[in-house]
Structure formats: structure tokens, C-alpha cells
Amino acid sequence: MSANANGRSERFDVIIVGAGPAGSAAALLCARAGLKVLLIERGEYPGAKNVSGAVFYGSAIVDALIPNWWEQAPVERHVCRRDLVLMSPTTAVSLDFRSAAPGYVAPPYNAFTILRPKFDRWFAAQAEAAGAFLLTSTVVDDLLWEGSRVVGVKVRRDEGEVRGDVVIACDGVNSWLARKAGLQRELETHELALGVKEVIGLDEAVIRQRFHLNGEEGMALEYLGAVTEEVHGGAFLYTNKTSLSLGVIAQLSSLVEHKKRPYDLLETFKAHPAVAPLVRGGTLREYSAHLIPEAGWKMIPDLYTDGMMVAGDAAGFCLSTGIYIEGINYAMQSGLAAAEVAIDACRRRDFSRSVLRLYLDALRRRNVLTDFQAYRHAPSFVNGERLQNLYPELAALASEALFRVDGNRKQKLLPLYWRSLRKVGGKPSHVLRDLYQVTRAYLW
């Protein structure tokens, strides 16, 4: 079937809405199991409007489906360097990770930088090659119901009803379908971040030299602190083959509170003394913006009802903890988990909640719910006032004092940090409280 999936007579085993990583992964697995699969995408092609940084950490997931997938897929660079950078307005203090261990400089690689329009198109084509019908430029407006069971979708086309035994909603962060099914509530602004991103063209040789990379090696830098001024958020910079992807991610409620425009924050970021030399001489290729579900465990909706499951960003599966911004891999894992259950349901000819509840087990087996539960305290900690503003400032001030040699007496480390803490307005009692929060959020 091509782009004319019309008419009431058309019936599918599985209808998947959204050809992002979640939807295409689900479609690929269902099609391989021999099911009749319809993958509906509103964009002109899969990925046309999709936005990520992006570092793709799901290499092993795709490798299990398509061995040595990176040899044929449109990947940019394999990531062997990662930096976590704390910023004050003038200073950057970073934890620099570089590895020659397996997975970083030799295949099978751990992570790749990608450009979503190319990658999503390629990934959806794998689902098509496996037998899924891809219907593009088609918006799903609503669900079809029989009593309390979802039995298909309404699409914005003439005769626009398509019936299916199972619907998998992979329609992204603002999932219309999850809300229509009563599974997700209206999201609050503190649960969402707005990501604004630029792709800046830069010569390949300049990228290698500037970031100390060889060949196809790549680097991912994540920034916290004054990079978003007083707004809660962070920034990123990733190396592609002949471009850099960089952007700012800002909590929506904090943007509103401080009356800041994300584009201005992006300009401030690019002008920071630690960033400006990295982007110098580049030419703007594209600009995009997108929402991110960043509250983690607390915003996960009910994940299934009779005849329907929710996966990917639509289910809030984006792990945003300051250390990790991982959504593509969890989108794929949840799409695959939903597909496994859809396949099972089709075999049993039972699409009721009592079968679809197995989706929760599949999500645990694929480490989705387990990871989000383990890091459930991290999103609120990372968006806390002190981690956002005070500690990056402290790290900068203390490092400036530590590395300054001016003939004065050298201070030992504890008094140096103590003095710096007082200067930035911090209190020892806060530090003790935050140590507890760090332990709870990240360590144990």
C-alpha cells in the first residue's frame, strides 16, 4: 500500500501513529512478525520536522535488529569524547571524558551523532522494507472507538477512518492521542523544556582540529549553569561530519517566569568565551525548536488501554538528568516493547487491557521503566536553583582561585572552597542537604 490508505474497508493488525524512532521501531518489529502494519506520519517524510541534539545512544538496540547498521545508516560521527561543563558567565569548568576502550574508537560503537531528518527517514525505510505501509503527509486527528475499546484512527483525509486491532501512539511529546484516550493529562510547564537548536556548517578538517578528533571520531559537550542565564536548563554542542549541532534546552515555566526568549539564550551561549572559539567561522544551516518531556518518572502516563498503547516521548520516556539527555534510545526500546505485546495480542486475538498490560513487563525487560524509576529524583534536582546557578558559579570561582598564581599565600582546598561558597551566597547546610539529594538522585 502506498500513500492512499483510505476508506473504511481498509483494516490493519497494527496502526502506529508517528514515524519517529518509537514508531519506526515498533513498525519494523511488527512487520517482521508478519503483521499488516500501517505507519502514519504527518510530515512530508519521516524526520522532516523532528528535532534532537542529537547523540544517539541506542546503537546496540538497532544492532540487534540490523547487524552493523552503522555501515549503511546516515550517521555522522561515533562519539569517543564527552564533556560535562559547568559555566559561570566568564568561566567553564569541565569533566572531560575520552576513551579508546571498545565501543568508543572501534565498532560496535556505543553512540553516534546523527541528524534526525536523515536518520529518521532511513529508519522508517527499514520498517517499510520489512513490509510496513508508510503513509506520510497524513495527520491523525482522533481515535475510533467501539465501546471502551480503541479500534482505529481518524485521519485528516477524505473517507479518513482506518481500522486496526491495536493502535500504538508514538506521536511525540504533546501526544494528542494519549490525551484523547484519557491516558495522559494536560502537561504542566515545569514538566516540559523547550529546546532550540542550530546546525552550523563547518569544514571537516576544522572540526577535527578544533575538537582534537581523528577521522570519524565525534564529541558531545553538555553545559550547565550560567549558559542559560538564570533560566533553568542547559545547553549542548555535538560534532557532525561537516557541521556542529548546538542548542539550548530551557524549562518552559522558568522561561516564562524570567521572561526570556530561547533564541536570546542561544545567542548568549554561542558568545560565551568557552563556546565562541568552537563555532567561529561557521555558517548557519538550519534552526529548529521542539518541546522535551523532562520530568521523567513523574510524568509517565497510564501506558495502555483496551486496544491501544503509548510509546516514546508520548509516554514521557525522555531521560533528562543533567548527565543524560536520552530520548531516542528509550523511544526505540518502548516502541519495540509495545510491538512485542502487539504481536502477542494478535496471536491470541485478544486486544484487551488484560493482555496489553504485559507492555509494562516488556518495558521493564527493556530497562525503560527500571531506568526511569532509578533516576526518578534526578529531573527535579537538576532543575533546582542551586544546581542550576550556585554550584556552577562556585566551581568557576573556586577554580579561578585554585589556578591563579599571583604571589599570595596558597590556600588549602577546603578553606578555598569554603570562602568561594560564601562569596556565591551558599550555606554549608545547603551543601549537606544537596549531598543527600545527589546521593538519592544519582548515587544510590
Ligand SMILES: Cc1cc2nc3c(=O)[nH]c(=O)nc-3n(C[C@H](O)[C@H](O)[C@H](O)COP(=O)(O)OP(=O)(O)OC[C@H]3O[C@@H](n4cnc5c(N)ncnc54)[C@H](O)[C@@H]3O)c2cc1C
Ligand atoms: C533540542 C533537543 C535535543 C535533544 N537531544 C537528544 C539527544 O541528543 N539524544 C537523545 O537520545 N534524545 C534527544 N532529544 C530527545 C529526543 O528527540 C526524543 O526523545 C525522541 O525524538 C522521541 O522520539 P519519538 O519517536 O517518541 O517522538 P518524535 O521523534 O517526536 O516523533 C513523533 C512523530 O510523530 C509524528 N506525529 C505527531 N503527531 C502526529 C499526528 N497527529 N499524526 C501523524 N503523525 C504525527 C511527528 O511528525 C513525528 O514524526 C532531544 C530533543 C530535543 C528537542
